[in-house]
Amino acid sequence: xxxxxxxxxxxxxxxxxxxxxxxxxxxxxxxxxxxxxxxxxxxxxxxxxxxxxxxxxxxxxxxxxxxxxxxxxxxxxxxxxxxxxxxxxxxxxxxxxxxxxxxxxxxxxxxxxxxxxxxxxxxxxxxxxxxxxxxxxxxxxxxxxxxxxxxxxxxxxxxxxxxxxxxxxxxxxxxxxxxxxxxxxxxxxxxxxxxx
Numbered sequence: 001x002x003x004x005x006x007x008x009x010x011x012x013x014x015x016x017x018x019x020x021x022x023x024x025x026x027x028x029x030x031x032x033x034x035x036x037x038x039x040x041x042x043x044x045x046x047x048x049x050x051x052x053x054x055x056x057x058x059x060x061x062x063x064x065x066x067x068x069x070x071x072x073x074x075x076x077x078x079x080x081x082x083x084x085x086x087x088x089x090x091x092x093x094x095x096x097x098x099x100x101x102x103x104x105x106x107x108x109x110x111x112x113x114x115x116x117x118x119x120x121x122x123x124x125x126x127x128x129x130x131x132x133x134x135x136x137x138x139x140x141x142x143x144x145x146x147x148x149x150x151x152x153x154x155x156x157x158x159x160x161x162x163x164x165x166x167x168x169x170x171x172x173x174x175x176x177x178x179x180x181x182x183x184x185x186x187x188x189x190x191x192x193x194x195x196x
Contacts, residue, residue: 058078079127082106083134145173152166
């Protein structure tokens, strides 16, 4: 369990009450926006002029196609928007919120589209691996996985019927991706379960 027992009585600080209430209301607003899907729209609006020029077109496409049935173009545009803002995120809270909102939108779109895509879901792998490279701090292995995936024949990456050799290459790449995801989730589990 991640719960820790309460070992002392809470202390009340009258001078911090108003600020705490303000912060909790702000947090509640953020939660409501996240669950309503408005966080991407709000984050995009809040960025204003600090948005790098190369990201504007991608972000415009993403915000206007949030619930589009065309998942792959949405994923590609959202990942490209994240790529364009990646170098400007440090020290810019609005861009950081936009980056988090884009990542959340990518995850939601992939989950929404994978069920109906059938073998075409293989086309999602490239953008999703690129997204993982952007999200992961130590991303060397993720970048190698992306490079290996992109080196596969186009028919394999789009979900077509591969030859025997192409299928073996794809399985090798997918095993590498599986190991990466296993190590990443294992590291997260260890980090969250460490007792202080």
